[in-house]
Amino acid sequence: MKLATAINANIYRAIVPTLKLADISSASLLDTLLSNGVASRTDALPYVVFYVSELPTTKRKPYEGQRGWTFGRGNAEDKRVNRILNNIFVDVERDNKPAKSKKLDKVARLVKTYEGMTAAEKRRFLASI
Secondary structure, eight states: OOOOTTSOHHHHHHHHHHHHHHHHHHHHHHHHHHHTTOOSHHHHHHHHHHHHHHSTTOOSOOEEETTEEEOOSSSHHHHHHHHHHHHHSOOGGGGGSOOSOOOOOHHHHHHHHHHTSOHHHHHHHHHHO
16 A cells, blocks of 8 residues: 555554554453443543552542542643543544534624624625724
8 A cells, every 4th residue: 555645654664553552452441341340431430540549650649529539620630530531431422412502602603693784784894894
């Protein structure tokens, strides 16, 4: 197979083992968890938090919050827990979910308002900018 022109062949050959590992790792990791009774992110969360708490670079202690064990939000430990969970449990439905907010962003709201104007209002608006 011929490589695309934007791809450096040497770099490609160097990273192929990593790509193969990434391709199979989440499935094999999930199989291991499933065989031990851990079937979801919720089930795995306390185990991952405990694992991260034992790492030498961890600066915070975990605590039990309303939704289970956590390090809090937005800190390095929390990001590490989420990265591990995201590597194992790929959320397929995440891309298909509509945005929770029904509000339009500012640009979309302005375009919608502009489209609703009469011709005279559009001319007056364009003259004012």
